[in-house]
Amino acid sequence: MTERTNDDWIADLSSTSERQADALQDLQMRLQRGIYYYLSRERSDLSGLSSHELTQMAQDLAQDATLRVLDNLDSFRGDSLFTTWAARIAVRLAISDLRRTRYKNFSLDEITAEGDLLPLNANPVAGAPPVSPERAAERSDALDKINAALRSALTERQYQALIAHALRGVPLEVLADQMNTNRNALYKLLHDARRKLRATLEQQGLSPEYVMNLFRE
Amino acid sequence: MDDKLRVLIDLIFNTHLDTMIDCETCAKQFECLAELVAQGANTAELLPAVEEHIRCCRDCREEFEFLVAMLKADMLADSVNRNE
Numbered sequence: 001m002t003e004r005t006n007d008d009w010i011a012d013l014s015s016t017s018e019r020q021a022d023a024l025q026d027l028q029m030r031l032q033r034g035i036y037y038y039l040s041r042e043r044s045d046l047s048g049l050s051s052h053e054l055t056q057m058a059q060d061l062a063q064d065a066t067l068r069v070l071d072n073l074d075s076f077r078g079d080s081l082f083t084t085w086a087a088r089i090a091v092r093l094a095i096s097d098l099r100r101t102r103y104k105n106f107s108l109d110e111i112t113a114e115g116d117l118l119p120l121n122a123n124p125v126a127g128a129p130p131v132s133p134e135r136a137a138e139r140s141d142a143l144d145k146i147n148a149a150l151r152s153a154l155t156e157r158q159y160q161a162l163i164a165h166a167l168r169g170v171p172l173e174v175l176a177d178q179m180n181t182n183r184n185a186l187y188k189l190l191h192d193a194r195r196k197l198r199a200t201l202e203q204q205g206l207s208p209e210y211v212m213n214l215f216r217e
Numbered sequence: 218m219d220d221k222l223r224v225l226i227d228l229i230f231n232t233h234l235d236t237m238i239d240c241e242t243c244a245k246q247f248e249c250l251a252e253l254v255a256q257g258a259n260t261a262e263l264l265p266a267v268e269e270h271i272r273c274c275r276d277c278r279e280e281f282e283f284l285v286a287m288l289k290a291d292m293l294a295d296s297v298n299r300n301e
Contacts, residue, residue, distance in 0.1 A: 031287075041286065083291060
C-alpha cells in the first residue's frame with residue numbers, strides 16, 4: 001500500500017487516471033482492514049459469524065464507505081489525517097447499517113404493551129444468596145418507587161424513549177426514526193427524562209449511593 | 218445485580234448536568250481525539266466535555282470506540298510493514 005500525505009490522497013483520488021484507481025483500492029483495503037478489526041474484536045453480537053462472513057461484511061461496508069468518501073472529498077478540511085477522516089465516514093456508515101439490521105423488527109408500539117419494567121420481588125439480584133427480610137423489604141420498596149417514578153414522572157414519549165433505549169438497547173438513530181425526530185432532540189429528551197427521574201427518586205430518599213448499595217451482592 | 222436493574226440505575230443516576238454537549242457537538246471532536254487516544258492518550262484529560270458525553274451516551278461511545286479500533290488497526294498494520 002502506497003504511503004500518502006493528506007495532499008497526496010486528495011490529488012490521487014481526484015485524478016481520473018490509474019492513480020485514482022490505485023488510491024481507491026488502497027483506501028478500500030485500509031477501511032476494510034479497520035472495519036474487520038472492529039467487527040471481529042469488539043462486537044460480541046457478531047461472534048457467531050465466521051471469519052469469512054465477517055470479511056464479506058467488512059468488504060461490503062468498506063466498498064460503500066469508499067464511494068461515500070469519494071463523493072465527499074470537497075468537505076475534507078484537513079483537521080486530521082485524511083485516513084482518519086475517511087475512517088470516520090466508514091464508522092458512520094457501518095454503525096448505521098449494523099444498528100438498522102439488528103433492530104429492523106423493533107417497533108415502538110411494543111413498549112406501551114409491556115408489563116412491569118422491573119421484577120417486583122425482593123431479591124432481584126441474579127444468582128445471589130437470600131437476603132435478610134429487612135433487606136428484602138427495602139429492596140422491594142425501592143423497586144416499587146423506581147417503577148412508580150417511571151410511570152408517573154415521565155411523559156409517555158419520555159417513557160417510551162427511555163425504555164426502548166435504556167432497557168431494550170435500541171440505538172438513538174433507530175429510535176429517532178420511529179419517533180419522527182432527530183438524534184440530538186432525542187438525546188435531549190432522554191437527558192431530561194433521566195434528570196427528572198433522578199430528582200423524583202432523590203426526593204423520596206433514594207440517593208445513588210443508597211440504591212447502589214442496596215442492590216449490591 | 219440483575220442486568221436490567223443495573224442498566225436502569227446507571228441510567229438514572231449516572232447522568233451529566235446542564236453543561237452537557239449534544240451528540241453532534243461531541244462527534245465533531247472525534248477525529249482529532251481518536252488519533253490521540255489510539256496512541257494512548259486519555260480522553261478525560263484532553264476533552265473532559267467529550268469524555269463526559271461519551272460516558273453517558275452509549276451510541277457516541279460505540280462510534281468513538283469503533284473509530285479508535287480502526288485507527289489501531291492502521292497503526293498495527295503500519296508497524297508490521299515497517300518491520301518487514
